[in-house]
Amino acid sequence: MIRDLIVRNRSYRRFYQEVDINLEALRELVDLARLSASGGNVQPLKYILSWQPLRNSLIFSHLGWARYLVDWSGPREGERPSAYIIMLGDTEISRSFGCDHGIAAQSILLGATERGLGGCIIASINKEGLRKALEIPLQYEILLVLALGRPKEIAVIETVGPSGDIQYWRDSEGGHHVPKRPLDDIIIG
């Protein structure tokens, strides 16, 4: 059931870093994005893969983590992602990417969830630094980084309360709580 997969597909930020994700697995995940819809079928997205520890740590150093957890600067060594998929927009194909990267990211993460993996869509990126570190040509706009690994935390969906606060929070046992707006608040007609 797709609903179960969507519910299990939470944003995870701590992982069993020792669990490898190999190139073939990453290619199969990108293939799910390849087979997904693209505005006008233009397919302007390109991908850079990383599963090697040194390259992973290079990428890690250019990412921002969990804006609402102000006392937490990101996962410690040992709990970091095992792999990354960097999503790029090829400006030689198109100047605008619509929401193609959202469609593609969701396909990839649902595929990862099915494999017992999980991840996080990261938009808080030091793009200039990442471009330089990986020598990404200017032709490619850096859109998103998907962090992937075997999740080492529990995430729980809750309902946004009367205060309307949508900030996720972490309880004293490390559980991650994600308030979602109720269905009747988001269907307006």
Add this chain to the structure above:
Amino acid sequence: MIRDLIVRNRSYRRFYQEVDINLEALRELVDLARLSASGGNVQPLKYILSWQPLRNSLIFSHLGWARYLVDWSGPREGERPSAYIIMLGDTEISRSFGCDHGIAAQSILLGATERGLGGCIIASINKEGLRKALEIPLQYEILLVLALGRPKEIAVIETVGPSGDIQYWRDSEGGHHVPKRPLDDIIIG
């Protein structure tokens, strides 16, 4: 398998219009979007649902169909969508929507596919006309319209050839052909 679902989830533009999609089914599909990721968990997306024939035809008249099929102005009466989900961005919550609508659209369409339905993400919208017809307050930015129904056409994925042409096309028997770039063209590192 999520891959099977993603492959079956093609963009369909002709439907068995007589197959009803009821309000409860549409609400369950929007719930899949509700449970999906949102940038910073801000959740700025709102939804308008339509399954009533008169409202459907009002929405239909504000949509553009299949830019590459220049001799085809859209599905004829009897082959039109049975329902629509209009995706809005609530500007009182956020001024930018990132790729949230892509993530949400993919969740909804995968859910529809699982139910034996299918659809199309439509961005070619007469937004001014649709806003007026449905009296959508200015607070909401019209982002996408998802057309939904039981597909009445076959769609086939192919590989982009040496010409690089990505335009979908329809064969003499009405089959819809969608060229996708090969995996090795989209993974660049």
